[in-house]
Amino acid sequence: MTYDQVKSLKPEEFKRLCGVRPETFNQMLEVVRCLRRAAPTQQRTKQKTGRPGKLSLEDQLLMTLEYWREYRTYFHIGQSWRVNESTAYRIIRKIEDTLTRSRTFTLPGKKRLTNSDYQLQVVIVDVTESQIERPKKKQKKFYSGKKKQHTLKSQVVVDQTNGKIICTAHGKGREHDFRIFKNSKLRLREDIECLGDKGYQGIQKLHNNSWIPKKKPRGGKLSYEDKKKNQELAKVRVLGEHVNRKLKVFKILSLTYRNRRKRFSLRFNLIAALYNYELCLPKIKSS
Numbered sequence: 001m002t003y004d005q006v007k008s009l010k011p012e013e014f015k016r017l018c019g020v021r022p023e024t025f026n027q028m029l030e031v032v033r034c035l036r037r038a039a040p041t042q043q044r045t046k047q048k049t050g051r052p053g054k055l056s057l058e059d060q061l062l063m064t065l066e067y068w069r070e071y072r073t074y075f076h077i078g079q080s081w082r083v084n085e086s087t088a089y090r091i092i093r094k095i096e097d098t099l100t101r102s103r104t105f106t107l108p109g110k111k112r113l114t115n116s117d118y119q120l121q122v123v124i125v126d127v128t129e130s131q132i133e134r135p136k137k138k139q140k141k142f143y144s145g146k147k148k149q150h151t152l153k154s155q156v157v158v159d160q161t162n163g164k165i166i167c168t169a170h171g172k173g174r175e176h177d178f179r180i181f182k183n184s185k186l187r188l189r190e191d192i193e194c195l196g197d198k199g200y201q202g203i204q205k206l207h208n209n210s211w212i213p214k215k216k217p218r219g220g221k222l223s224y225e226d227k228k229k230n231q232e233l234a235k236v237r238v239l240g241e242h243v244n245r246k247l248k249v250f251k252i253l254s255l256t257y258r259n260r261r262k263r264f265s266l267r268f269n270l271i272a273a274l275y276n277y278e279l280c281l282p283k284i285k286s287s
Contacts, residue, residue: 002062003056003058003059006018006062007022011284012284015284017066017069018062018065018066018069019065019068019249019250020065020274020278021278021284025061025062025276026285027104027277028058028061028099028105028274029058031102031105032057032061032095032102034100035098035101036057036098037273046153054082054083055081060091060095062090062230063077063088063091063093063095063210064082064092064283066080066248067252068250068251068252068267068271069249069250069252071250071251071252071255073258074089074092077092092233095269099270100266100270105270105274105277106273107166107167107168107269107273107276108164108166109166110167110184110185110186110187112166112167113157113166113186113188113189113192114187114189118163120189120192121161121192121193122159122160122193122194122195122236123159123166123171123188123194123195124157124158124194124195124196124236124237124239124240125155125157125181125195125200125235125240126155126158126196126197126240126243127154127155127156127177127180127199128153128156128248129146129147129151129152129154130151130257131147131149131151132150132151132152132173132228132255132256132261133150133258134150135150137163140174141174142172142173142174143173143174144173144174145174149173151173152170152171152173152261152264153170153172153177153180154168154169154170154265155168155169155171155177155180156168156240156243157186157236158238158239158240160195162279163243163279164276164279165275166244167184167186168265168268169181170264170265171183175195177196177200178201179257181196181200181203181206187208188209190208191209193209193210193211194209194211195210195211195212195233195236195237196210196211197213197237198213198215199211200212200214211233213230213233214226223285243275246275247268247272250271252267252271253267
């Protein structure tokens with residue numbers, strides 16, 4: 001289905017198809033088009049040599065979103081769009097690099113956590129795992145004992161007020177959640193509350209204003225007050241789980257990741273930035 005065929009879909013159907021709303025698609029298209037126009041003359045001349053491409057810029061962007069959303073192989077994507085497998089790979093990679101280079105769809109960054117001008121009261125830290133194919137080398141570093149498979153871990157820091165992702169950090173499957181937090185070198189203002197799960201045992205040593213569920217003592221039981229506090233904390237902290245669920249609507253983050261691992265963080269951050277962008281849009285009215 002080309003863009004001319006899908007542009008007439010209802011907003012909710014368009015989002016189901018490619019993962020973003022029509023307004024977001026149009027903004028992404030404008031960013032890519034403007035950046036192509038602003039390319040140096042030598043680069044534009046080089047691009048014009050040879051036979052012109054079959055697909056319009058709209059179709060190239062739609063192909064990229066389709067790849068993220070469905071995560072089929074480049075071969076199947078190429079067959080759907082009637083292009084070669086290597087052509088599909090080059091188009092998707094070029095669109096991803098262009099969106100990243102534009103700096104339009106980026107996360108606020110961890111500097112916001114120390115900036116007094118940025119209004120933050122409560123943040124939620126949570127880690128999600130994405131399965132990968134078994135590495136040829138250093139397999140133990142990627143093996144997650146929790147998932148019983150090789151994974152990549154992604155940490156998100158979410159603003160509890162509006163649900164936006166502030167920054168991310170990535171690690172290997174064997175790394176502990178708290179180890180990823182320390183390696184990311186996050187610094188929070190003293191007045192910001194930080195909420196985490198049981199994987200962040202010891203976070204109070206780095207940030208005193210942090211709260212995690214109380215663990216049941218060995219051979220003992222939690223008191224009624226402790227259980228009540230854990231439930232109240234879980235009701236607030238569940239926002240992090242909801243954010244991870246919305247990101248994994250894109251199957252490239254939820255299915256077994258087959259590509260090179262060093263490009264995983266680029267794609268994760270792009271999808272997270274698109275999620276942030278759509279939070280600012282008005283809600284779709286159900287018909």
